[in-house]
Amino acid sequence: MIKLYQFEACPYCAKVRRKLAQLDLDYEKIEVPRERSKRTKIKELSGQIKVPVIEDSDGTVVNDSAKIVEYLEEKYA
Template sequence: MAAITMYELPGCPYCAKVRSKLDELELEYDTIEVPRSHGERTEVEEVSGQTGVPVITDEDNGIDGMHESDDIVEYLEETYA
């Protein structure tokens, strides 16, 4: 199991942006596909306090439920580039 977990929805352009950065930095990560219905996204809501995606957690750096693709990309660049 990787330290980074990404909650995503297939076809989401914001998720694709984060996934591209993770791949560019050659980071290992797990993905969890969330349901299309926001009302059924209980797992990501428990982690982040909201139902939007993408959301990442990074156990190695104490990141629980970071959301907003621009913030995630900036975090990944600052932490792993």
């Protein structure tokens, strides 16, 4: 299952959620702290602290909403 590291108010995260819904993909939302200094998990995964970040079931990690949407379209569309 895809894990989406995000927070609800983020418009870039909303873009990714829309694409996941459009492709009818199951995913787990993982809320990250709004305080950037506390985003240790996504820093470990992607090397940066910005959201959104996805972790696919095969271990692929993608950050940046445009790259995530492109990845989802290529793999699941």
